[in-house]
Amino acid sequence: MIGTRATCALAKRELIRQTRQPSRIIASVATPLLIWIFIVGGFSNSIGSVAQSDAKIGAYTIPGMASLTVMFASIFASISLIQDRHDGVLRAALVSPTPRWSIALSKISAGSFLAIVQALIVLLTLPFLGVTITPVGVLGAIAGLVCISVALIGLGLALAWAVDSTQGFHGVMNAILMPMWLVSGAIFPVEDSAGWLKIVALANPLTWAHISIRSSLGMDTSYNSLIAWVISIGFALFGIIVATATISRTKRTNS
Amino acid sequence: MSSINLKEIRVVYHSSKSAERIALDSFSLQADREMLALLGPNGAGKSTLLNVISQSIIPGSGEVITPSSRESVSIVFQTPALDELLTIRENLMVAGALHNLPKNEINQRVEDIANELGISDRLNDQVRHLSGGLIRRADLARALIPHPSVLLLDEPTTGLDIDARRGFWETIDRTRKQYGMTVILATHLTEEADHADRVVMIRDGKKIIDDSPNALKTTFGDRIIRVNVKSDSDADDVCRWLSQNNIEYLSLGHLIIGKNADAAFASSCPIGSAEITIAPPALSDVYTFYAQSVVSESDSGVLS
Numbered sequence: 336m337i338g339t340r341a342t343c344a345l346a347k348r349e350l351i352r353q354t355r356q357p358s359r360i361i362a363s364v365a366t367p368l369l370i371w372i373f374i375v376g377g378f379s380n381s382i383g384s385v386a387q388s389d390a391k392i393g394a395y396t397i398p399g400m401a402s403l404t405v406m407f408a409s410i411f412a413s414i415s416l417i418q419d420r421h422d423g424v425l426r427a428a429l430v431s432p433t434p435r436w437s438i439a440l441s442k443i444s445a446g447s448f449l450a451i452v453q454a455l456i457v458l459l460t461l462p463f464l465g466v467t468i469t470p471v472g473v474l475g476a477i478a479g480l481v482c483i484s485v486a487l488i489g490l491g492l493a494l495a496w497a498v499d500s501t502q503g504f505h506g507v508m509n510a511i512l513m514p515m516w517l518v519s520g521a522i523f524p525v526e527d528s529a530g531w532l533k534i535v536a537l538a539n540p541l542t543w544a545h546i547s548i549r550s551s552l553g554m555d556t557s558y559n560s561l562i563a564w565v566i567s568i569g570f571a572l573f574g575i576i577v578a579t580a581t582i583s584r585t586k587r588t589n590s
Numbered sequence: 591m592s593s594i595n596l597k598e599i600r601v602v603y604h605s606s607k608s609a610e611r612i613a614l615d616s617f618s619l620q621a622d623r624e625m626l627a628l629l630g631p632n633g634a635g636k637s638t639l640l641n642v643i644s645q646s647i648i649p650g651s652g653e654v655i656t657p658s659s660r661e662s663v664s665i666v667f668q669t670p671a672l673d674e675l676l677t678i679r680e681n682l683m684v685a686g687a688l689h690n691l692p693k694n695e696i697n698q699r700v701e702d703i704a705n706e707l708g709i710s711d712r713l714n715d716q717v718r719h720l721s722g723g724l725i726r727r728a729d730l731a732r733a734l735i736p737h738p739s740v741l742l743l744d745e746p747t748t749g750l751d752i753d754a755r756r757g758f759w760e761t762i763d764r765t766r767k768q769y770g771m772t773v774i775l776a777t778h779l780t781e782e783a784d785h786a787d788r789v790v791m792i793r794d795g796k797k798i799i800d801d802s803p804n805a806l807k808t809t810f811g812d813r814i815i816r817v818n819v820k821s822d823s824d825a826d827d828v829c830r831w832l833s834q835n836n837i838e839y840l841s842l843g844h845l846i847i848g849k850n851a852d853a854a855f856a857s858s859c860p861i862g863s864a865e866i867t868i869a870p871p872a873l874s875d876v877y878t879f880y881a882q883s884v885v886s887e888s889d890s891g892v893l894s
Contacts, residue, residue: 344683348680429646431685
């Protein structure tokens, strides 16, 4: 299929780049782990009572920290589009005969792979926190995290396509993604939150992705996991469609 | 049939709701297996023209005919389009995949082109560790991987020193003959345009002139005269003197350039302190003459 070779080659390029700048991986994993340590250390006594009965606050927040890792990795993956534009690599790809969706898909696939590898490091702390995990459960959690990374990279690529500076990109992404993550059941249960907050959280696709991950890992949730999976997969597909549609547009000038 | 055939291309950029800029206006161009230089100042429309040819932008009106498919058009940008974290070989592999070439084929072309450009021994070096001249050669290798029939060069020697620049042009001359390519060079440097078979001068999105460098220089005669004076009144006197002797001239403040002059004529200059040079015309003289002529006509409300 036309574009498959290009997609694979561009994705491989992303992976090679990653291995040659390990600081990116360290930053993506270290930041959520530090946030997790401070949140758990600071709040476990005061909000432990509202956490679900079978999961202490430490274990409860791990899926959220894994998604935060994915979020940071996704921002790095999509911001690379701006760097590619400045370096000229993107221009070379755009004037080549390869279909533009292959540019989007290569970023999404390689970015998601890297994000999941990093998130797994966080997820695998669960057994040390008293949570029993199974291979099937981990696979389910990975699927949920893939939905998050695909969606966020897709939306990030669409934004990076329109924004010319990394500063502007970071500003917009932080303004959108951090509130989304905070109101997604990542660090407190949606079930126990105030009425208005619960409405906001349930309108947030990240909330449903967290429910998917928690249900896969056998953590209690009072929401229907099937609905959660449908919304999560829909969120991922939305990201792919937005990214490919945005990047596929050729600049047309006026007559 | 030409490799490239553009008919009445018009491109307008909108910077805001009200402001618009005509980048190309009724621009037509044909080229086939030759080296054509697009010569013009910054913002003249050269890069826009390359973008139209490479189909990066779709013009508002006009017709772009490239009989060869898009796979046969490659471009070398002002800055190299290489990933600095990758090796030259890895960059070339990506370039081949972007043109849907099978891996074996790419490997063979990488070796052949690297040999041709003298970068075989640096193929496994990361680009960030290379000198500017080597990076340019690697970038040219990237553009040659698909064996293009049309190679677009957008001010490709920006940032190179004299030796690296000379090396780059030697490589271009050699490879264009080997691959039988049509080469379109966008530049504002007349000495680079002098390499071309044809020079198309552009200003404000319009074609000013289209001819070979030698033919353009011939229109200025065997010799031109350059007169440098120190005051406006001296410049007026020199202009009057040239005019009385039926010599077509261009006044650029205190520098006056006249066509078809000889050494004997120079001795009759009315300004004793003037610095006078009689020399064969250079492409820079031709460019200055025509570019300024258009500005003058434009200023007076008459567009050429």
